[in-house]
Amino acid sequence: MDPQIWTYIMVGVTFAIYIGVAIWAKAGSTKEFYVAGGGVPPLANGMATAADWMSAASFLSMAGLISFMGFGGAQYLMGWTGGYVLLALLLAPYLRKFGKFTVPDFIGERYYSKIARLVALICALFVSFTYVVGQMKGVGVAFSRFLQVEFETGVFIGIGIVFFYAVLGGMKGITYTQVAQYCVLIFAFTVPAIFISLQMTGNPIPQLGFGGKTVDGAFLLDTLNQLSVDLGFAEYTAVNTGNTVNMFFITAALMFGTAGLPHVIVRFFTVPKVKDARISAGWALLFIAILYTTAPAVAAFARTNLINTVSEAEYSDVPAWFTNWEKTGLLSFDDKNGDGKIQYVADAEVNELSIDRDIMVLANPEIADLPAWVVALVVAGGLAAALSTAAGLLLVISTSISHDLLKSYLKPDISEKNELLAARISIAVAVVGAGLAGLVQLGFVAQVVAFAFGLAASSFFPAIILGVFDKRMNREGAVAGMIVGILFTASYIIYFKPALGGPGTPEGYWFGISPEGIGTLGMLINLIVSVVVSRLTPETPKEVQELTESIRYPRGAGEAQDH
Template sequence: MTVQTWTYILVAVTFMLYIVIAFLSRAGSTKDFYVAGGGVPPLANGLATAADWMSAASFLGMAGLISFSGYDGSVYLMGWTGGYVLLALLLAPYLRKFGKYTVPDFIGDRYYSNLARTVAVICALLVSFTYVAGQMRGVGLVFSRFLEVPVERGVVYGMVIVLFYAVLGGMKGITYTQVAQYCVLIFAFMVPAIFISIQMTGNPVPQLGMGGHILGESVSLLDKLDGLSTDLGFAQYTNGSKPVIDIFFITMALMVGTAGLPHVIVRFFTVPKVRDARKSAGYALLFIAVLYTTAPAIAVFARTNLLETVSNKEYASMPAWFSKWEATGLITFEDKNGDGRIQYVADEVVNELTVDRDIMVLANPEIANLPNWVIALVAAGGLAAALSTAAGLLLVISTSISHDLIKKQIKPDISDKGELIAARLSAFAAVCVAGYFGINPRDFVAATVALAFGLAAASFFPAIILGIFYKKMNKEGAIAGMVFGIGVMAFYILKFKFDMFGGGGREDWWFGISPEGFGTVAMMLNFIVSIIISKFTADPPKEVQEIVENIRIPKGSGKAKSH
C-alpha cells in the first residue's frame, strides 16, 4: 500500500480511538470538566502529563532544531526536562494540597485578590494561545504532506477533532485520551529511530547507535557528520557556538517556563492525593525522557542522511520524497548556477537548497527509505502529539474564562450546569481563534515561542514559588511582580524578535542574552520587585498566612482538600 493509504488507515484508527475514549469518559460536572473529578491514578496522570507536554514542538520541532544547531540544541533538552524536576520538588505536591482547579484560581485565592486573578488569567490566555496556535500549525503540516490537502484545510480538520473531545470530555475525557495519545506518539517516534539505528550502525538502541560506528566503516557516526558538516562550510556538529552565559540563561528560562506553564500545572490537580502529585511528576519525567533521549539520535540520523542524499546531487535524480516535500513549500531548490545539481552549503550566496527544520522528523523515514507503514506511523504520531497538547491548552483557556472570570468574578451565583456550558462555549471560541493563528500568519508561533516560555517564567513561576514558601508575600507584591515581569519580557521580545522599539541584532542583546534566555532575567526582576513591594506594604491576612503554613506541612499521604 502507498504511504497515503497507510496514513489514512492509521490516522482514522487513532482518531476513532480518541473519540471513543472521549465519549466513554465524558464530563458530567464542572469538577469532571476541570480536574477529571480529582480521581486520576498517578500512572495514568503521568502518561497524560507526558502527552500534554510533548507537543508538536517536541515531536516535530525539537529533533529538527537539534539536527541544524547540533551541540547548541542541548539547551532545549536540559531546560525542558529539568523543568519537571522543579515541578516535582517545588510545585506539584503543594499546589495539589491547596486544592484549586487552575493556576489563576490558586493565585486569586492565595493573594486574596481578584485583580491578581485577572492578571493571572491574562497571562494564562496569552501563553496558551501562543502554544495552541503552534499545535494547529503542526496538524496542518502533517495533513499537508501525508494526506495531500492544503495546510488550511488540515488545520480545520484538527480543530474539529480537538473540539469534539475537548468540549465533550473536558479534563476527564482529555486525560484518558492523552494516555492513548502518548502510546501512539512514543511508538511512532521510537519505531523509525530503531529502524534507522540498525540500518546505519547495527545497534537497535538509538541512544547508543548515535555514538557508534557506521556499518562497514571504521569511522563513528558523529565523526562522519562532523566531516560532512565542515566540508560544506557548516559549523562542526559536536561543537557549540553559543556563549556560556546565554546557554545558562536559555536553560534556566526553559526550566522555570516549563514549571510555570498553566496547562502542565493543572494536571497535578487531577490526582486523588498530594503524594500522587509527586508520583505523577516522576512518572511524567520518565516517560518524557524516552522521547527526549531519543531526539538527539534522530537528529544525527536525519542530518547525516540529508547531507549524503542531497549535497551535490543531480536534481533530476532525487527520490520521490523530495518532490513531495517540495510541493508543500517546506523544501525549496533554486538552481542558481544552472548546472542541475543541488548545492547545499553554508554560504547563503551559493546555497541553493532551503529546508524547513520542522520537517526533519517527518521526512527522516522517507529519506532512509523505510517501509511505507513506518512513514505513515510517524504522521499519526505527529498528530497525536499536536492534538494532545492542543486539548490541554484549550482546557486552560476555557477554565480561565468560565471558572476564573465568570464564576469567580462576573457571576458567582452561576449554576454548575451553566458554568459547564460556559466552559464548553469558551473552548469552542478558543479553537476558532487558535485555528486562525495556526493559518495566518505562518510564522506567528515560530517568532513568539520564546514569548510563551518567557511569560510563564516571568509571571507565574515567581508568584507560585513565593505563594508557597513565603507567607509574608502579599497581593501588592505579587501583582506588581507579575506585571513588571510580563512587561519587561514583552518589551525584550518585541524589540529583538519583531524589530520594534529600535530593534537590533545579536550585538545589541543586553549582556549577550538572547530573547530565548531573557525569561530568566525577567523572572529575577519579578522576584526582586515582588519582595521589595511586599516589604513596604501590609502583610497578608492571618488566615492566608495560616493556609500557606498548612500547605507546607509534609503530610504527603493524606487526602487533599478540594474546593
C-alpha cells in the same frame, strides 16, 4: 500498498480510538470537567501530562532544529525537560495540597487579592491562547500535506475532532484520550529511530547507537563532524563558546517557563494525593525523556544521511523523496554553477540546496528508505502530538473563562449545572477561535511562542514559589513583582523582535541575551521586586499565614475543592 492508503488507515484508526475513549470518559460534573474528579492514577496522569506537553513542535520540529544546530540544540532538550524537576520539587506537591482548580485560584487566595487573581487570569489566557494557535496550525499543515486537502480544510478537520472530545469530556475525556495519544506518538517517534539506528550503527537503541560506530568502523559522530567541517559548517558536537551566556539564559527561561505554564501545572490538581502529585511528575518526565533522548539521535542520523545522500549527488539521480519535498517548496535546489550536481555547503554564495528544518522528522524515514507504513505512522504521531496539546490548552482557556472569570467575578451564584454548560460553551468558542486564528498570520505564531515561555517564567513562577516558600510574601510584593516582571520581559521581546515590529537589533542585546532567554532576567527582577516590596509593606493576614503553613504538610489534602 500505496503510502497514501497507509496514511488514511493509520490516521483513521487512531482517530476512532480517541473518539471511543472520549465517549467512555464523558464528564458529568464541573469537578470531572476541570480536574477529572481528582481521581486520575499517577501513571496515567504521567502519560497524559507527557502527551499534553509534547506538542507538534517537539514531535516534528525539534529533531530537525537540533540536526541543523548540533550541540546548541541542547538548549531545547534541557530546557523542556529540566522544568519538570522544578515542578516536582517546588510546585506540584504544594499546589495539590492547596487543592483548588487553577493557577489564578492559588494566586487569588494566597495573595488575598482580586487584582492578583485577575493579573494571573490574563496571563494564563494569553499564554495558553498563543500556544494553542500554533497547535491548530500544526494540525492544518499535517493534514494538508498527507491527506491532500487544503490547509484550511485541514484546520477545520482539526477543529472538529478537538471540539468533539474536549467539549464532551472536559479534563476527564482529555486525560484518557491523551493516554492513548501518548502511546501513538511515542511509538511513531521511536519505531523509525530504531530502524535507522539498526541500519546505520547495528545498535537497536538510538540513544546508544548515535555514540556507536558505523559500518565503516568510525564513530558516527566523528564521521558527522568530519563531513560538517568538509562542507564548511562547524563541527556537529563542538561548543559555540561565544554563545554560552545566551544558551544559559535560554535554557533557564524554558525551564522556569515550563514550571510556570498553567496547562502543565493544572495536571497536578487531577491526582488523588500529594504523594501522587510528586510521583506523577516523575512519570511524566520519564515518558517525555523517552522522546527527548531519542530526538538528538534522530537529529544526528538525519544529518549524516542527508549529507551522504545529497552532497555532490547528480541532480538527475536524486531519490523520490527529494522530488516529492521539492513540490511542497520546503526543499529547493538551485544549480548556481550549472554542473548538474548538488553543492550543499555552509557558504551561502556557493550553496545550492535550501531545506526547511521542519521536514527532517517527516522526511527522515523516506531518506532512510523505510517501509511506507512507517511514514504513515509518523504522520499519525504528529497529529496525536498536536491534538493532545491543543486539547489540554483549550481546557485551561475554558476553565479560566467559566471558573476564574464567570464564577469568581461575574456571577458567583451560578449553579453547578450552568457552570458546566458555561465551561462547555467557552471551550467550544475557544476551539473555533484558535482554529480561525490558526488560519491567518502564520509566521507570527512561531515568534510569539517565545513570549509564552518568557511570560510564564517572569510572572507565575516567582509568584507561586514565593507563595509556598516565603511566608512573609504579601499581596503588594507579589502583584508588584508580577507586573514588573511581565512588563520588563514583554517590552524587551517586543523591542528586539523584528516580527513584532520592534526596532532593536542583535547588537543591542543586553549581555548578549536574545529575546528567547530574557524571561530568565525578568524572573530575577520579579523575585527581587517582590521581596523588597513585601518587606516594606504590611504583613500578610494571619489566616493566610496559616494557609501557607498548612500546604507544607501533606496530611489532610483531600480532593480538589470548589470555593
